[in-house]
Amino acid sequence: MEKTLVILKPSAVQRALVGKVIDRFQQKGLTIAGCKMMQLDESILREHYAHLVDRPFFPSLVESMTVTPVIVMCLEGVDVVAVVRAMTGATNSRVAAPGTIRGDLGMSGQENIVHASDSPESAEVELKRFFKPEEIFDYKTITFTSIYAPDDLRAKKQ
Numbered sequence: 373m374e375k376t377l378v379i380l381k382p383s384a385v386q387r388a389l390v391g392k393v394i395d396r397f398q399q400k401g402l403t404i405a406g407c408k409m410m411q412l413d414e415s416i417l418r419e420h421y422a423h424l425v426d427r428p429f430f431p432s433l434v435e436s437m438t439v440t441p442v443i444v445m446c447l448e449g450v451d452v453v454a455v456v457r458a459m460t461g462a463t464n465s466r467v468a469a470p471g472t473i474r475g476d477l478g479m480s481g482q483e484n485i486v487h488a489s490d491s492p493e494s495a496e497v498e499l500k501r502f503f504k505p506e507e508i509f510d511y512k513t514i515t516f517t518s519i520y521a522p523d524d525l526r527a528k529k530q
């Protein structure tokens with residue numbers, strides 16, 4: 373089943389929003405396939421945010437992402453990449469729609485609570501960047517058949 377990377381950024385850790393954000397993913401019906409705390413550094417952020425290294429705010433982004441450890445998660449579900457991006461909301465929390473994580477919990481473009489992979493291709497690359505294979509678990513909860521009907525498992529994005 374599809375997997376995505378979520379990072380609970382230092383803005384979530386500092387503001388004690390970790391439980392609230394994880395609760396949203398669990399209530400939605402997503403499976404936590406992996407979860408750990410880690411300290412990021414500039415080298416991993418240069419890879420992870422390669423598309424932003426030349427932007428003037430990059431030093432500030434590195435500072436912000438390293439100020440506390442983060443929580444990295446592998447979430448699993450049908451179409452989970454698109455579902456989690458929709459739950460995350462627009463990059464700038466001030467314009468992110470109410471009902472999204474950023475829209476409900478933040479006021480900043482940079483301090484925007486969560487990272488979420490933006491495509492299945494980047495999710496694969498990003499999960500390998502942050503997790504060893506043995507840190508991702510393959511299991512189904514007993515609620516699985518209440519979360520998905522057989523059709524959901526056959527069809528994608530309907």
Ligand code: IDP
Nearest residue numbers: 421424429433462463481482483484487488490
């Ligand atoms: P995304 O997190 O919504 O995918 P990206 O454009 O990939 O957005 O940017 C990665 C992260 O870089 C953002 O989540 C945010 O923390 C930071 N960022 C992006 N654009 C800006 C900006 O204009 N000013 C400050 N920080 C930014």
Ligand code: MG
Nearest residue numbers: 487488489490
């Ligand atoms: Mg991005």
